Amino acid sequence: MCKVFNEQLFECSYITLKLLLEVFKKNLIDITDFKSNSELKISYIQNNLKHISQIERRSLIECVIHECIEINRSC
16 A cells, blocks of 8 residues: 555644644643544654655644643653
């Protein structure tokens, strides 16, 4: 099976992850909800980050991923 990078799926995952982070920081969801909804997205984004060629964009995405991973590890 050939895996093809899906830019729309990547963007949707990234936007969703950023929103999850935002609502978690505002205490609108708890850590359990954050973890259960972020782990798969983090993994997908990490596995496909190599397809993002713009350095600044890639750096922003990496920062969001790092922050989410730290939250998942700390709680």
